[in-house]
Every structure is written in C-alpha cells, then in structure tokens.
C-alpha cells in the first residue's frame with residue numbers, strides 16, 4: 033500500500049483515538065459526579081480511571097499535534113524533524129502521560145476491588161513517570177519509543193488485571209474492563225513484535241499504521257466497560273433506594289397500625305380492667321365459701337382475660353408490671369408445665385437445659401409470656417416427635433435465652449417481618465400474627481432485643497432473646513422502689529376513690545375482710561371534701577370524670593402534702609397519653625388493675641405504717 037495512504041490512515045486513527053478519549057473523560061466525569069456527592073467508596077476507583085483517560089487523551093492529543101499534516105514524519109520543516117527540540121518535547125510529554133495512564137489503570141483496578149491503592153504503587157508512581165519522560169532524551173525517535181513503551185504498557189495492563197481479580201460475576205461492566213485490559217496487554221506485545229520484525233516483511237508497515245485503530249478498539253472496550261459499570265451501579269442504587277422507600281412505607285404503616293392499636297388498647301384496657309378487678313375480687317371472696325371449685329375456675333378464666341389485656345398493652349408498648357428477681361430455669365419449667373397439651377401432642381416435647389442458676393431482674397409475667405409465645409411457635413413448627421430446646425447463657429450485661437426447634441426454619445424473606453404485628457404465615461383462624469410482636473414489645477420494654485437465626489446444621493430455627501440483667505421497664509423511668517417497712521397496722525381507715533361503683537364495692541369488701549375501715553368517694557372532688565386528716569391511706573383511681581386522679585394529687589400537694597404522701601394510685605388504663613404523662617410525673621406508686629388484693633392492702637398498710645411514725 034502507498035506509504036502516504038498508510039501515513040494518513042495512522043493519523044486518522046490517532047485523531048479518532050484522541051477524540052474518543054476526550055469523550056470518555058467527559059462521560060466518566062458526568063457519571064462520577066453523583067457518586068462523589070454521596071461519598072461512595074468506589075468513587076475513588078472511577079476517579080483513577082477518569083485520570084487514566086485524561087492522561088491518555090492528553091498523550092494522544094500531543095501526538096496528534098506532533099504528527100499534524102505538515103509536521104509529519106516526512107516533513108521537511110527543520111524544526112519538526114526527528115531529533116529536533118519540538119518533536120522531542122512532544123515525545124517527553126507523551127511518554128510521561130502514557131506512564132501516568134498505565135499507573136492510573138493499575139490504581140483504579142485495585143481501588144475498584146475495594147483494597148485501596150497498594151503501597152508499592154505509590155512508591156513507584158513518580159519514578160516510573162520520570163523514567164518514561166527521560167527516555168526520549170536518549171532516544172528521540174517514535175519507533176524505538178513505542179518499543180520501549182510496550183513492556184511498560186503490558187506490565188501495567190497485567191497488574192491492573194490482577195487488581196481486578198476475582199471478577200464479580202454480576203458486574204458485566206467490570207468484565208468488559210477486564211477484557212479491555214487483557215487486550216491492552218496483548219496488543220502491546222503484538223505491537224512490539226511488529227516493530228521488532230524485519231523491515232523486509234511486507235505487512236510490517238500496514239500493521240504499524242493500523243495499530244492505532246486496534247488501540248482504539250481496546251480503548252473503547254475499557255471506556256465502555258467503565259461506563260457500563262457506573263451505569264450498573266446507578267441502577268443498583270436506584271433499586272436500593274426503591275427498596276428503602278418500600279421499607280420506610282411499611283414502617284410507617286406499621287407505626288400507624290400501632291398507633292391505632294394503642295388507641296383501641298387504651299379503651300379496651302380501661303373497659304375490661306375494671307370489671308376484671310371486680311370479678312377477680314369476688315372470685316377470691318367466693319373461694320372462702322365455695323368448695324366445688326367454681327370460684328377457682330372463675331379466677332382462672334378472669335386471669336386469662338387479664339393476660340389478654342396485658343398482651344395488648346404490651347404490644348402497644350404500654351404495660352407496667354413490677355420488676356422482680358427471676359430464676360430463669362424455674363420460670364422456663366413453669367412455662368413448659370403450663371403449655372397446652374395440644375402443642376405437645378404427637379410426641380413433640382420441650383427440653384429445658386441446665387441454666388446454671390441464672391437470675392435476672394425483670395417483669396416475670398412479661399418474660400413468661402415471651403417464652404410461652406416462643407415455645408408455642410416452636411412446637412407448632414416442629415415435626416412429629418420433634419424436640420424444642422430451651423437454653424440460657426450469661427452474656428456481657430444480661431442473659432441470652434434461646435429457643436431451638438427442629439421445624440422447617442424461617443425463610444430468609446420472612447425474617448425481616450417476623451416481629452411485625454399481624455404478620456403470619458399460618459392459615460386464617462390458626463395464627464393472629466401477634467405472638468412474636470407481643471414478645472418483641474415486652475423484650476424491647478426491658479431494653480432487650482430479639483433475633484432469629486438458623487438452627488445448628490441448617491435445621492430448624494433458633495429464636496434468641498437478649499435481656500439485660502436489670503430490666504429498664506418502668507414508664508416513669510424510676511428505679512425499682514426500695515422495699516417498704518413491714519406493715520404495722522391493718523386496721524386503719526382507707527379512703528377508696530373510684531368512679532366505678534362495682535370497683536368501690538369490691539375494694540370495700542376486701543378492705544373489710546382484712547380488718548380495715550373504709551370510706552368511699554366516686555370522684556376526686558368528693559374525696560377532697562372527706563375528713564382527710566383522719567385517713568391513714570388513700571386508694572385512688574387515675575381516670576375519673578372531673579379533675580380525676582391527677583387533679584386530686586395536685587390539690588393535695590398544694591394544700592396538704594402529708595395526705596398526698598398517703599396516696600396509692602390505681603389505673604385500668606396505662607395506654608392513654610394522659611395516664612402515661614401522669615405516671616411519669618407523679619412520684620406516688622401506681623398499680624395496674626386488675627391487681628392482686630393482698631398486694632394492694634399490704635402496700636396500703638405499709639403507707640399507713642410510715643405515716644404513723
């Protein structure tokens with residue numbers, strides 16, 4: 033082929049290469065910008081690749097300038113002849129920029145893998161560039177310079193490829209980049225071979241001229257690979273953002289559900305706790321005279337109702353039970369004994385491991401509820417003859433209670449939703465989706481946490497509950513009350529204030545049974561008019577018409593603080609914001625209905641004893 037045509041072809045290839053390199057510099061800059069704003073870890077790698085393309089674009093531009101028609105190889109212009117200052121300066125720049133290009137490729141590949149730039153690369157960066165820049169001073173001709181450049185380019189491509197390894201299969205952009213790097217190594221080996229081949233070989237000249245087109249292909253592979261990789265990242269980010277948005281929407285819906293539930297619970301608790309107090313009170317009185325067990329059944333059933341209300345309160349994050357010392361193994365055995373026989377049918381059973389005397393300070397009823405819910409789920413999931421194991425061990429500042437089963441396990445997709453209220457995979461009528469959310473709410477109220485893991489050897493599931501040694505559950509945030517002095521008297525005068533006549537009646541009957549004298553008031557205003565100075569203790573409801581328990585307490589604090597110190601509050605509703613706010617600010621003890629009457633009168637007696645001193 034005519035050498036002039038070959039020369040023009042070579043030049044066109046060079047210009048197109050330079051043009052493409054500049055385009056990639058601009059595209060990479062545009063795609064990288066949003067990443068930089070987000071402080072993305074891989075942004076550094078793309079920065080290095082962008083620098084590599086910038087160096088390449090500059091190098092090719094310098095060479096385009098050098099070989100611009102009129103200053104070409106055959107040019108007679110004395111200033112641009114081989115070995116003169118102008119072309120040598122261009123070669124110095126070109127070689128330095130090509131060194132920079134190669135090193136940036138290596139750095140970017142290492143950074144893309146997430147390991148950061150290796151130390152040896154930082155050490156060799158400037159020496160390599162300086163050495164490359166110095167070669168044209170010794171050999172100011174393009175052909176030998178290309179031969180000298182070849183091993184550097186091959187080494188950089190291979191090192192970059194090594195930094196790129198292992199390839200993550202899902203990132204096809206990274207695979208294209210790797211292919212580009214491998215081609216870069218091959219093409220420069222080939223190019224050096226052609227340059228070193230015999231001058232007589234007829235294909236030598238055409239191959240050298242066409243080299244820039246092959247180079248262009250390599251550059252396109254590299255650039256496109258990087259752009260694809262960046263676009264894939266942008267796509268992944270968009271997907272992640274979508275998933276995050278969906279998750280937040282679910283959280284909001286859950287919050288809405290919980291808020292609605294809280295309002296319902298407030299009403300239900302108030303409506304049910306008063307009658308339950310009355311039923312439990314009379315059942316207890318009946319037990320004295322009734323021998324056929326009817327009263328015991330009545331008490332048992334009323335206590336079941338009390339459990340339901342407590343669960344609902346716990347779910348709404350609004351339950352208060354006294355904290356007490358718990359022997360974990362004893363508690364576990366008690367819960368296992370109380371499981372319904374249906375759950376342990378067909379040979380299913382529960383094994384309670386030795387818990388080495390582990391104790392913790394928590395709400396006993398709450399922890400029992402947590403374990404009962406976990407056990408009932410575990411037995412439900414167990415195959416015939418399956419064994420559920422309960423284990424506990426001490427951890428940093430608490431205990432970890434593990435319930436292990438041999439069931440099918442929890443699918444990974446369900447794990448994130450297990451503790452959501454109303455999430456169930458059971459058939460309608462079999463599951464409510466409340467068991468785990470109630471357990472979780474109780475544990476959270478103690479400052480603990482719950483998680484689910486796969487069972488050992490990939491079989492079954494393990495529900496792990498972490499509880500602090502000292503539960504933090506108390507809406508007022510107060511530490512557990514110090515034990516009161518022993519009751520000195522049980523024949524004092526108690527004022528019972530409650531708007532529900534049935535509650536007043538049972539409290540009066542229970543007081544009488546224990547030797548107390550009692551007077552009653554149906555409202556706080558009426559109680560304020562009672563002969564307060566003669567009263568040893570006051571048992572007062574919080575939620576009542578008029579000024580209510582809170583107004584009653586405020587008046588007492590203002591007018592007769594010594595009487596305010598004799599009040600024991602009771603409430604059937606700790607779910608309403610007003611009741612919670614009062615519990616938080618009032619230092620007086622607060623009992624939740626329905627209560628244990630022995631406990632109520634013991635505390636009243638203790639108050640009376642303190643006042644009598």
Ligand code: ADP
Nearest residue numbers: 409410413441456457458463464465466467468
């Ligand atoms: P319910 O038991 O009424 O469905 P829960 O809140 O107790 O409600 O449980 C929610 C869901 O968690 C269950 O429907 C079940 O899919 C899953 N689950 C709970 N415990 C286990 C377990 N031990 N093994 C497998 N899945 C479980």
